[in-house]
Amino acid sequence: MAKFKGAVVVNTERCKGCDLCVVACPSSVLALSTEANSKGFNFSHMEEPENCIGCSACAYVCPDACITVYKVKVE
Amino acid sequence: MAKFKGAVVVNTERCKGCDLCVVACPSSVLALSTEANSKGFNFSHMEEPENCIGCSACAYVCPDACITVYKVKVE
Amino acid sequence: MTEEIIISGFGGQGVLSMGKILAYSGLMQGQEVSWMPSYGPEQRGGTANVTVILSDERISSPVLNHYDTAIVLNQPSLEKFESKVKPGGTLIYDGNGFHKFPTRKDINIYRIDAIEYAYANNAVKTMNMIILGGLLKVRPIVEIENVLKGLKKSLPERHHHLLGKNEEAIRIGMDLIKKEN
Amino acid sequence: MTEEIIISGFGGQGVLSMGKILAYSGLMQGQEVSWMPSYGPEQRGGTANVTVILSDERISSPVLNHYDTAIVLNQPSLEKFESKVKPGGTLIYDGNGFHKFPTRKDINIYRIDAIEYAYANNAVKTMNMIILGGLLKVRPIVEIENVLKGLKKSLPERHHHLLGKNEEAIRIGMDLIKKEN
Amino acid sequence: MNVTDIINPSNLVYDKTSVMNDTPMHYCPGCSHGVVHKLIAEIIEEMDIQDKTIGIAPVGCAVFAYKYLDIDWQQAAHGRAPALATAIKRLLPDRYVFTYQGDGDLAAIGTAETIHACNRGENIAIIFINNGIYGMTGGQMAPTTLEGMKSSTSPHGREIPLNGYPLNITNLLAQMDGTCYVTRQAVHTVASVRKCKKAIQKAFENSMQNKGTSVVEIVSTCNSGWKMTPDESNKWMVENMFPEYPMGDLKNI
Amino acid sequence: MNVTDIINPSNLVYDKTSVMNDTPMHYCPGCSHGVVHKLIAEIIEEMDIQDKTIGIAPVGCAVFAYKYLDIDWQQAAHGRAPALATAIKRLLPDRYVFTYQGDGDLAAIGTAETIHACNRGENIAIIFINNGIYGMTGGQMAPTTLEGMKSSTSPHGREIPLNGYPLNITNLLAQMDGTCYVTRQAVHTVASVRKCKKAIQKAFENSMQNKGTSVVEIVSTCNSGWKMTPDESNKWMVENMFPEYPMGDLKNI
Amino acid sequence: MSNSQKQHKEEVRLMKGNEAIAHAAIRCGCDGYFGYPITPQSEILETLVELEPWKTTGMVVLQAESETASINMVYGAAGCGKKAMTSSSSPGVSLMQEGISYMVGAELPGVIVNVMRGGPGLGTIQPSQADYFQTVKGGGHGDYKMITLAPASVQEMADFTVLAFDLAFKYRNPTMVLADGIIGQMMEKVVLPPFQPRWTEEEIRKNTPWATLGKQKNSKPNVITSLELRSEEMEKINLRLQSRYREMEKNEVRYEEIMCEDAEYIIVAFGTTARVSQKAVELARAEGIKAGLLRPITLFPYPSEILMSYTSRIKGILTVEMSAGQMVEDVKLSVCGKVPVEFYGRMGGIVPSPNEVLDALKEKLIK
Amino acid sequence: MSNSQKQHKEEVRLMKGNEAIAHAAIRCGCDGYFGYPITPQSEILETLVELEPWKTTGMVVLQAESETASINMVYGAAGCGKKAMTSSSSPGVSLMQEGISYMVGAELPGVIVNVMRGGPGLGTIQPSQADYFQTVKGGGHGDYKMITLAPASVQEMADFTVLAFDLAFKYRNPTMVLADGIIGQMMEKVVLPPFQPRWTEEEIRKNTPWATLGKQKNSKPNVITSLELRSEEMEKINLRLQSRYREMEKNEVRYEEIMCEDAEYIIVAFGTTARVSQKAVELARAEGIKAGLLRPITLFPYPSEILMSYTSRIKGILTVEMSAGQMVEDVKLSVCGKVPVEFYGRMGGIVPSPNEVLDALKEKLIK
C-alpha cells in the first residue's frame, strides 16, 4: 500500500491561532507557536513535520485559509 | 314528533339584499323584495311565511345580523 | 369657453363613467379637459362624484367649489351640490326616490327621470347616456358626434357594436329632460 | 485640578477596565469624572482606547484631542497618541513588541514593562493594575486607597478577595516604571 | 297560529347579540366579515367577557370593526396586529386579546410579526380572514390568491412563476412550537358557522390557559373583489379555495 | 524526503482559492464564517462563475464579506437580502445570485422577506449561517438561540415563556412550495466541510435550473458570543445545537 | 409644450396621473417596478400588470410582500445598474425610510413615487402634501437629500417619471416624485413620452461602471455598500454626497412662474395646491389684485434664489399647502426675513378651493 | 442640581448613558420596554434583562423581532395606558417612522430613544446628530411633532427618560430622547431618579381614561385609532394635534445658557457637541473672546425666542452639529436674518474637538 508524506505551509501572518487545525490534525503534526505574529496571535506551525501525511484536514477546517498542503507518494 | 313553526323579522334598513338568507332557507320562506330600502338595497322578507320552521339558518348566515327568529312548538 | 360640471350619485350609477365620456368628448373636440373623481375605500355602495371641466384654455384648478352645471342622481347629492351651482347655472336631477326637491330660484333646474325610464324599458346599461343626452339638450357643450367618438375611445373594442344603442339613448334623454322652473 | 488621560492598547489588554478603575477612583474622592471609550463592532481583537477625565469642576467636553497623560500599550497606539500629549505632559508605554519608540522631547516619557513582567510572573490578570501603579507613581492623581475603594465598587462581590492582589500589583507597577528622558 | 303570534319575545330563538351594536356595517352585501363579526360578538356575550376583551384590527376591510363590536379596540398598522397583541397581553395577562387580520395583512406585510408572535407562543387568539384578496384596497392579489385567480394585480390570473405559490401560512403556523390550536374554518353554511363559532370560542378560552397561540383561519369570500354574487362566491370558495385550504383542525393540543 | 522537498508546486494538494483574496478577514479566531467563505470561494472558482456571481450580504459579522471574496457584492439592510436577491435574479436571470445571511438577519427582522422569496420560488441560493446568536452586535439572543443558552440579552439563559421557542425556520422553509432544496450542514470537521461544500454547490447549480429556491443552513459557532474557545464551541455545537437543528437534507427535489 | 411632446408626434390621450406614471415607466426603458398596493396609487401597479411589459420591453413588474421589500428590491435592481422604481402612498413611504437612506448611502439611482394622502397614522386616503418634510428634509436617518419633483398635472406625472430616472442616474441618488391623491386620481390629457429601449448590458456597463453585473475579468469586483466604519473615510463619503447636493442646487432647480412679472403678492404652492392657487391668482387679477404664482417644480433643490429676487419688489408671500405648514419654512429660509411670509393650509384630505386661497391672500397679506 | 437629585438622597453612581436609561426606566414605573439590538445602544436592552425588573416592578422587557415590531409593541402597550418605551439607533429608528406617525395619529404617549450613529444607510456605528431633521421635522408621514429631549450627560440620560414619560402622558404624544453614541457609551456620575411604583389599573383608568383595558360597564368602548376617512373630521383631528404642538411651544421649551449674558458670539449646539462647544467657549474666553453657549434641551419645541432675544446685542451665531447642518435651519428660522448664522459640522462619526470649534468661530464669524 502506498504511503504518503505531507507538509503544510502556514500563512503565519494570516493565522489567528484558533487552534482548530491543531485539533483537526489526525497525526498531531501541528501546534501553536509561542511566538506571536504582528497582530498578537500565536500562529500554528508544524511541530512534528515528519508525522504529516498530507491529508489536508487542517486546511479544510482552517477558517482563515492559512494552510497550504503538499503531499507526495512515498515508496 | 313535535312540529315547529317559526317566523323571522328582517331588519330591512340594515339588510343589504345579499340573498344569502334566501339561499340558506331550507323552506323557501324568504325572497328579496322589489322594494328598496333607503340605501337602495332590495331587502329580504318572508315571501312564504307559513313555511317557516324557525330553524334560524337564515339568521346564522346573515352577514349583517338582520334577522331575528321566533319559533314555537306546535301540536 | 369653460364648462365646470359636477356629477354625483350612488356608486353603481355610472357617475364616473358618465364623466369620463364627457371628458373624452371634450378631448375629441380639441378642448382641455379634466376629470376628477371623489375616491373612497368602498368597493361598492356609497356616494360617488366626479368633477369634469371642459375648456378652451389651460385648466388651472381641477378642484372647484362652484359649478356651471350639477347633475345629481340621489338625495344626498342634491343636498350637497344644489348650493354649489353658480347663479345662472344649471341643475339636472333624476328625481327617483327623492323626498326633498331643489328650491333655488336663481338657477335653471331640470328634471330627467332616466332611472325610472331605464328600469321600465330595460335600458339600465345606457342610463348614464340618457342623462348625458338630457345634459346636452340643455347645455350643448359638446357635439354628439364627438361624444360618440369619445365613447369609441373609452370603450373596449368588444363593446363598439353598442355605439348605436348609446346614440339612441342620448336622443331619448334629450326628449326626457324637462325644465322645472 | 483636571487630569485628561488617554489609555490605548489591544482589545484584550484591559484598557477599558483600567480606565474604569481610574474613573471609579476619582468618584471615590468626590471628583467629577468622565470615561469615554472608543467603541467598535469587533468582539475581539483590534485596538481600543478610552479617555478618562478627572476634575474638580464640571467636565465640559468628554472628547479631547490633547491629553495630560497618555498610556499606550501597543505600537499603533503610540503612533496615534504620542503627538497628542500636551507639551509638558506624560507618556507611559509598555514597550512589549515595539519596533519604534517615542521621540518627543517636550514631554515626560516613561516605560513600564508590565506585559513582560505579568507573563513571566503569572500575573496577567492584574497587568492593568501594574500599569495603573506605574501611572500613580509618576502622576499621583488619585489616592491608592481610593483606587481600592473604586475597585471594590466596580468589581462583582465574588472578586473582592482579590483586592489584596491588586494592591500588590499597584506597588509592583510603582517599582517597574522607569523614566526614559 | 299566524306570524304575529309567533313573533313574541317568549318565542325568540335567534337575535343579534348586543355586543354587536346597531351601526350598519360598511361591508359589501354578503361579505364574510359580517358573519365572523357576529360570531365574535356572540362569543364575547356568551362568555361574558365584554369588559375583559381587547380586539386588534389592522387595516383591511375590517379596519372599522371598532364601529360595530362594543368592546375596546386598537387599530393597528398594516401587518402589525400581532406585535400590538403581544405587548397588550403581556401587560394585561388576564384580558382576552385577539387580532382580526386579513390575508394581505397576516400573510404579506405582517409575516414576521405573525410568525414571531406564534413562535413566542403569545397567549392570544388570531382570527385570520382569508378571502384570497386585498379587499379594502380594491381587489389586489394577496399571498393566498389561488393559481389562475384573477385580481386587479393579476388581471390575467395568478401565475406561479411570476407571483409565486398561494401561501398556506396556516400550515406553517401549525408547525410552530408556540401555537397550541390551529384550525381552518368557514362561514358559508349553518353547519360551518356553528363549527367556526366553536373554534373561535376555543381560541378565546385557550388564551387564558397559558397554552400558547391559537390561530383560527376562516376561509372567506370577497364577492366584490372576486366579482361574483355572494352566493356564487360561496360556491366558488368551496370548489376552489377549499382544496387549497382544506377545512379542519391542523393542531389542537 | 524532507519538508522542503515536499513543499513544491507539483505536490500541491490544497491551497487557498484565488477567489478569496489576501485581505485578512476580520472574523474572530476560529469563526465558522471563514470556513463557509472559503467554500463559497472554492465553488465559484471550480464552477468558473466568478464573472457570473452576485453575492448579497446583509449586516451581521459577514457584512464585510465583500472585502474577502473577489466577486460583485451588494450589502443589504438588515433582513432584506432576499428582497435584493429577488430583484437581481429577475433582472439578471443568467447570473448566480446568492444571499449570505445570519440567523438574526434571516430568522428575525428578515422573516417576511425570506419566507416570501422562498414562496415565490426565486431561483437563488440562500446561505444561512445559524450560530444561534447576534455575533456582530455583541452576542445578543437570536431567534435560534437554544433554550437555556446564555447571551447578552438572555444573561440567565433563554427562557421559553419569556423569549419563545428556538425558531427552526429552515423547517418552515422546507414546507414551502417554492423551495427545491433545503438542507442543514455544518463545517466543524473535514467530513462536514466536504458535505457542506457539495450542498452549497448544489444550491448554486439549482439556481440555474429554474427549480426554485435553495436554502443551505449551516449550523455554526460564534465562539466570541458563546464565550468558549473555538474547539469548545464546536463540541458544544454538536452536543447542543445539532439535536435542535439536526444535520441533513430536509428537501431535495 | 413639454419636452416629450416636442420629440415626437403622438396622439393625445386621456388618463389618470397614476396610469400616466405606469405608461411613462414602460416607455422610458424602466427595467423593474416593485410595489405594494395602497390607495390612492394602486393604479400604478394595476396598470403595469395590465400592460404586461415583461412581454414587450422585458420590464419586470412585481408585487412585493411589503413596502419594505419593495424599496429593497429597488435597491437590488439599482445596484445592478437597472432602472428601477417603486411607488406608494404616505404610510407605505414611511416604511421605506431605511431603504431610501441605504440607497443614498450606497449611491444608487432609482425612482420613488409618493402619491400623498392625509396623516398622521392611517389618517385618510384623501389627498395631502404633508410629507414634504419627510421628503426634502430627510425622513430617513443621516444627512441626505433627494431631488424631489412635484408634478401638478397628469402630463407632468408622465414627464417627471422619465426625468426622475435621468436625474437619478445623473447623480447616483434616488429621486422622488412627490404627487398627491388628486394628481394621481384625476384624468387629463397627456402625450406619453416616446419609447426608449431598455439599456443593454453593454450600455449598463458603460453607463454605470459601478454596477454589480458580475465581476469582469481583469477588473476589480464591484461592491454596493453604504458601510464605512472608518470615520475619516465615512466623512469623505458624506462630503462627496454633500457636494453632489450642491451640484443639484446649481443645476437642477426648476419652477414655473405665472403672472409674476408685475406681481405685488406671490403665492407659492406646488402640485395640486399650485393648480388651485393659479385659479386664485386669476380670480385676484380679475379683482385688480396683482397676484402671481411661483410653483416650485423641484422641492429639493428649492427655488430659493428666484424667491429672494422678488423680495425687493413684492409686498408679501402666501404659501399654500395641504398641510400644517411645511414648505413655508423653505420659503422663509429663502427670503431671510426680507418680506412677510404667510401661510394658508388645509389638512385631513381637504383641498382648499380657489376662493379660500384668495380670501387668505386678502386677509393675511393685503388686509 | 437636577430634579431627581433634589427629591431624594441617593448615592452617586458611575455608569454609561445607555445603562442610565435602563435604570431610570425601571425606577420611573415604566411598564414595558420593547427593543431590538443595534450598536451603540444595545446596552439599554442588555442592562434591562440583566436587572430583570419583571421580578421586581413587574415591568415587561422583550426583545422584539425587529424595530418595526418594537414600535408597534409600544403602540399596543401605550394604547392600554401603559408606560412603554423602545430604543434604537438611526437605521432602526428609520424603520419606526410609520409606527411613530401612527402613535401620533392615535394620540398615544410613549418614549423612543434614538442613540444616533452616522449615516446615511448602514454608515458607521460612530456618533452622529444627523437624525435631527427626521426627529423634529417629521420622518414619518403627515403633520406631526414630538417633544424631543437632547441629553448632554449621563445624568440627563436618566432624568430625561423620566421627563419624557411625563411629557408623553401630559400631551398624549410620543416623546423622543435624541442622544448620540458618545452620550450612550460614556460613563459619568449619575444620581438615579427615585423609585416610583408603576401605575395600578385604577390609576391607569384615572390617568388615561381613553385606554383600552376592557370596556367598562355603562361606558362606551375605548378605541385607539388614527383612521378617519371623513376629511372634515380628520382635519379637526389635525387641528387638535396642531394646537397641542402650540401648547408644547408655550410650555415646554427648555435650554441651558452658558456664559451668554455678555456674549458677543453665541454657539448653539446640543448633546455631545454642546459639551465640546462648552469647552470651546472656555478656550475662547481664555483668549478674551466673549463667547457663550446656548444649549437647546428641547429640539422641539425649539428655543427660538431666546435666540431672537439675543439678536439685538450679539454679532453672530455659530451652530455646531455632527451633521451637514440640520439644526442650523431652526437657528436661522429663529433669528429671521437679524444676525449672521454660521455652521460648523463634522460627519462620518467624527466628533469635532473643542479647538476645531474655536477655530471655526474665529474663522467664520470673528475673522
Ligand SMILES: Cc1ncc(C[n+]2csc(CCOP(=O)(O)OP(=O)(O)O)c2C)c(N)n1
Ligand atoms: C403600510 C401600508 N401599506 C398598504 C396599505 C394599504 N392597505 C390597506 S388594507 C390592505 C390589504 C387588505 O387586505 P387584507 O388584509 O386581505 O384584508 P381584506 O380587506 O381583504 O379583508 C392594504 C394593502 C396600508 N394601509 N398601509
Ligand SMILES: Cc1ncc(C[n+]2csc(CCOP(=O)(O)OP(=O)(O)O)c2C)c(N)n1
Ligand atoms: C435595522 C437594523 N437593526 C439592527 C441592526 C444591528 N445589527 C447589525 S447585525 C445584527 C444581527 C447580526 O446577527 P446575525 O444576523 O445572526 O449575524 P452574525 O453576526 O451572528 O453572523 C444586528 C441586530 C442593524 N444594522 N440594522
Ligand code: SF4
Ligand atoms: S495535512 Fe493532515 S497530517 Fe499534515 S498537518 Fe494537516 S492535518 Fe496534519
Ligand code: SF4
Ligand atoms: S486553523 Fe488556521 S487560523 Fe486557526 S490556528 Fe490553524 S492555521 Fe491558524
Ligand code: SF4
Ligand atoms: S342575509 Fe341578511 S343582509 Fe343578506 S339579504 Fe338576508 S337579511 Fe339581508
Ligand code: SF4
Ligand atoms: S328560520 Fe329557517 S325556515 Fe324560517 S326563514 Fe329562516 S331559514 Fe327559513
Ligand code: SF4
Ligand atoms: S371588498 Fe370584499 S372583503 Fe371588503 S367588504 Fe367588500 S366583500 Fe368584504
Ligand code: SF4
Ligand atoms: S462575533 Fe461570532 S460570528 Fe462574529 S466573527 Fe466573532 S465568532 Fe464569528
Ligand SMILES: [Mg+2]
Ligand atoms: Mg383579504
Ligand SMILES: [Mg+2]
Ligand atoms: Mg448569528
